[in-house]
Amino acid sequence: MCIIFFHFNPNSASAYRLILAANRDEFYSRPSKPADFWANNGNILSGLDMEKGREGGTWLGISKKGKCAALTNYLQPVINMDALGRGYLVPNFLTQDMDGLTYLKKISLEGHLYNGFNLLTVDFSNTKGDMMCYYGNRSDQEPRVLDPGIYGLCNSLLDTPWKKLVNGKKLFTETIKKSCALSPENLTQELLNMLNNEEYQLPVTDIEEQGQDFIRPILEEFSALFIRTSFYGTRTNTVILVDAKGHVTFTERCLLKPDTNQWKVSSYQFELET
Template sequence: MCLLFFKFDPNPPPDGFRLILVSNRDEYLDRPTKPADWWPNNQNILSGVDLQQGKEGGTWLGITKSGRLATLLNILEPEVDPNAKGRGALISNFLKGNEECLPYLQEISKEGELYNAFNLLVFDLSRQNSQQAIGYYSNKTGLEPQLVTPGTHGFCNATISKPWKKCVVGQEKFGSVVNGATTGEKEKLMDALIEMMSDTTPYPDQSIHRQCAGTLSPKLQQERSAICVRSLDENYGSRTHTIILIDATDEVTYLEKTLEEPIPTDEKDLKWITNRYSFNLEMENPGL
């Protein structure tokens, strides 16, 4: 389970941002993960990497030097198919390829039933046509892949038409944080985004109850209704915060704050690792 907010402005002011994106990765605490870094076998791709046996090499969020970006959020279901195709490759295949957003998602939709439920977002930030820069597909809605318009958006572990309360509340908070953000206050912006994504306030939601159909206890439902999930006694929580900023000059700032493994079950013993990368997009089609 994860949470994602982003603002895309194809024509920002000189001191503004084309993209402001922030994400929480909610996952089991004993699932081995490689912190964000350039891939050893492909120095064009930057992401964290799943190291779980049988799922090695997958990721939940990544970006390339050429401006391709992809992220996937699972959709909560009462049961999952252990034999379903792995979803991590849906991101890595986009990052390694050069297909446009909508055609890529249309190909995936042809076999969408082979995967457990997901929300998938793909970005091609080198595109001159900003209306085709972002694509979205979910195999849970029955709808065809669609393009996402510029603006502010939020996604969670529910379908786009029925967002959880924490997503609605979080999007409002996100909008307040990023409104008028400038590169001169980049550090202040990132601090505010991390603080926002660290909110453990429960936002009770019957949608979570309906989606889990009794597989989560009332206690777990309440804990997972928070923007930042803390279910340490259940070996689960928001273990990684990621921020991606792209300014008007195509400079990328990628910041990941992730829990150091092995992750303890006592909150006072948690230790965070921060990884930060800066680079300029290698634009094939500069300017939007």
């Protein structure tokens, strides 16, 4: 499970073209690598899933070539263990020479082969214009191009008004309003603070109805932006800033040891080649 907030402001001449703040929620026992540029492709930056049989998948990534993608799972009561791995949807986009809308249309033809997911793609271009697209395979809608604006995505469809999403979007919007007055470092810190909000957003009727027995054991904890249980919780905070000139600031706060609450913060900066 994950949650993502983003402000898409394409081809801005003075403000950020993209501000994205995301939490990755996962079982503590699932092995993964913190974000870094890939050893076999130095253009792509992401964390990596290292679960046996799912190695190389990811939930969020960006490339110097001007492509970005992010994935959330769609909460469902029963998981098909034989379904295709959703974690490859992001790296496949980042490594293919295909724009986001074309890629999502291709994926939508085989969406039934996966468990529920939501996928965001971004194409940054100084000549064609920036484009951000969305597809959820538990919706009856076709992949679509997103208008500029502020959005929230959790484990239902885009902007589904779960209380935790509405609360997080409010906090995110408040931060966006003052983003131009903040340095990238201060903006990043404010977004990280927001992502680590532990206030329960109760009641959670919609989440319980969608997740049923699968979600009930951690229903209360799941209602917060930052999730913490004995076996599952928020393992990664990520903030991506893309400014008007195509300068990227990528910051990841990664949980090292859940039992001691040890975290590692890494930051990367580079220029988009668009």
